[in-house]
Amino acid sequence: MRKLEKKEVIDAIRLSEYAFQYKIPEKDLEKKIAAYSEHEIWGDYEEGSLAAKLHLIDFETFIAGRSFAMGGVASVATYPEFRRGGRVARLLRHALVEMKNKGQTISYLHPFHIPFYRKFGFEVLSSWKKLKLNKEDFNTLPQVGGKVRRIALTNVYETLNPVYEEFAQRFNGMLVRTESWWKERVYSEGFLFAGYTNEEGNITGYVYYQVKDRSLEVEEFVCLDGEARRGLWNYLCQHDSMIEGGTILTHEGDPFPFILSNPKVKTNVEPYFMARIIDVEAFLQLYPFELNEGESLFLHIIDEQAEWNNGSFQIHSDGVKMFKGDNTNASCKHPPKRGLRCNISTLTAILTGYQNPAFLYEAGLLQGPKKDVEVLKGILSKRETNFMDFF
Template sequence: MIKMRTLTEQDFDEAIKLSEYAFQYKVSNEDYERRINMLKSHEIWGEYEDEALISKLHILHMQINIGNKLFEIGGVAGVATYPEHRRKGSVSRLLRQSLLSMKERGQTISLLHPFDIAFYRRFGWELTASVKKYTLEKKDLFRYPDGPGRIMRFGKDEGNDVLNTIYEQWFEKYNHMLVRRNDTWWNHHVFTDGYNRVVYFNENNEAEGYLCCKAADKLLDVQEMVYVTEAARRALWNFIAQHDSMVDKVKIIAPNDDQLPFLLQNPRITQETHPYFMARIVDVEAFLKQYEFENITRPITIAVTDKQCSWNNAAFQIGPGGVTPGDSSTGLTMDVGTLTAVLLNAVPAAVLYETGQITGPREDLNALVSAATKKPVCFIDFF
C-alpha cells in the first residue's frame, strides 16, 4: 500500500540513503551531522510502500526578489525515487502535493533546478534563468592599470556580513535573486570545497566586490564574480589575471546579461549559455495581488490555464484598482508557465505571442509588458 506523508527527524537517515543512491554520492561521517541539521529546515514529503521510503521531495522555504519586492518561495530539491519504483507516478504525486503545500504556506512562486526541462514543463514550471559559462586561456588574461583600493581574503566562514552587503547591492538590478541572509547559506551553499573568499575594498575601506574562486590542477574556477562599481570589477579581474603563472585556463560563471567577452582584447573565447533554473507561479491570484504593476491605465484581463493547480484556472483582471475576477472570453490567454516567464521578464513577451503561447489582442499584451518589471533575470545559486 502506497502512503504519502512528511518526513520527521527519525526518517532523515532514510532520506539521506535515498539521496546517496539516486545522486551517486556519499555523505562522509564528518558531514553527516551537518546534513541532518540542514534537513531540519526542509519540508520533506515522501511516499512509502509497506513503511519503506520509495521516493521523496524537499521544499526549501526562501525568498527571491521580483521588481522591488521580496516573494516567499518554495524551492523544490532532492527529488528522488528508487529505480524499482520509477515511472509509476510517484514523483508526479509528490510535485502536486508540494504545490498544494506551498499554496497553503503562502508561497506564491516556486523554483527548481531541473534534471529534465521538458519533464518539469509538464507540471507548469518554465525556464526562467540561464547563466553564461566562459572558458579563457592564459593568453586572455590582460591586466588593467592598478587602481586605488585593496584585495583582502577572508578565512573559512568569515566575512558573511561583508559579502552579503555587496551581494544585496548587486542583486537590486536583477529579478529572481535569492535572499542569502543567513550564515548557513554562505558557508555551506556558496563557499564550499575550498573556494576562496576574495573581497575588494575601495580607498575608503568600503567593500564593493567579491570573488568565489578556487585554483587547482592548472584551472582557476570562478563561481561568482559580484561587484557594484567599475573599480571593483577591474580590481577583481586583475586578481584573476595575476594567476597567469599558476593556471592554463580560467572558467567563469556569470549572469546571462554579462558582457565580459566585449571587454576582452580577444572576445573569441569559449562561451556557453546554459539553461539553469525554472520557476512557476503557485497561486496566480495571490501572486498578481503582490506583484508591483506599473503604469496601469486601463484593465488588462488574463485567462490562465494550469493543468496541475485547479485553483489557477481562472481569468484575472488587472486594473488601476487592483486584481479582480475577469471575463475569460476577452483579453489574453496563456498557461501558468508562460505567465511566469512574462512577469519575471525571463523571455520577451513578443516572442511568446508570435509563437502562439500567448493569444489575444496585441494592445493588451503591450499594456501588460509596459506594466511588468523591466529588470533582467539572474540566478546564481543552487539547491
C-alpha cells in the same frame, strides 16, 4: 504519502545516495542529517518502505525589486523498482498545495529533465554562461585606485551580503541569502572570497574562486560598478604565473567578455533553474506593475495542476481582481477578444522576466489582441533573470 518524521530522515538520505550516486562519509553523516532535518520531506510509501520523496525548503527571492516567499523543491527521487508509477507526480501536486498553504507564491527547482517539469507548470527561470579562458586572456585593464583583499569565511556574511543584496536586486530571481546559507551552502572547501574596496572605503564587489590544477575557476563575479569589475579582474590576472587558463561562471546577459583584449572566448550557455508561480492571485497582488492611472489589463490563466489559478485576472492601477466561475476553462478555449490568455508556465516566464511577451506571442504561447501585448510589456519589470545558488 506523508511527511517524514525526524527519525526517518536517514531513509531520505539513503534514497538520495542511491538516486544521485554518491556516498556520504560516516564523519559527515550527522551534519547531513541536521541539514535534511531543516527540510520538509514528503514521502510516497510502498508496504511501509519509502519509495519516492520530495523536499520542500523555505526561501525568499528577489523579483522586480521586492522579496517574495519562495518554496524550493529539491532532492526529488524514486527507487528504480518504483519508477513510472506516478509517485513523483503525486508528490509534486501535493507540494503545490503545501506551498500555497504556506503563502509561498512561487517555487524554484533544479531540473533533471526540463520537459518533465514543464508538464507540471514549471518553466526555465535563468540561464548561466560559462567563459573558458586561456592564459593569454588574463590581460589587465586600466588600473583603479581601490584595493582587493581576501576575506575570511567567518566575516563573509557581514562583509559581502550587503554587496550581494544590492547586486541581487538588479535582477529577477536571485535568492535572499541568510548567514547560514553563506557559510554552509555558498562556501565549498578550497574556494576563496576576495572583495574590492574603493578609495572611499566601501566594498563594491567580490569574487568567489579557487585555483586548482593550474586553473582559475570563478564561481561568482559580483560587481556594483565598473571600477570594482576592473579591480577584481586585475586581481585575478595576478594569478597568471599559477595557471594555464580558467573559467568564469556568470549570467547569460553579462557583457564582460567585450572588455577582454580578445572577446572571442569559448562560451557555453545553458538553462539552469526552473520556476513556477504557485498562487497567481497572490503573486499578482505583490508584483509592482508599472501602471498609469486608470490603466488595466486582463490575463486569462490556465493551470492544469493547480485549479485555484484558473480564471481571469484584471490588473489595474488600483489593484488586482480575480474573476472565476464554473465556465472558466471553457472561456479559455479560444483567443480572447480582450486581454491575454496563456498557461501557468508561460505566465511564469513573463513575470520572472525570462522571456519577452512579444516573443511568446509570436510563438503562439500568448494569445489575444496584439495591443495588449504592448500594454503588458510596458508594465513589467525590465530586470534580467539570474540565479547563482543551488539546492
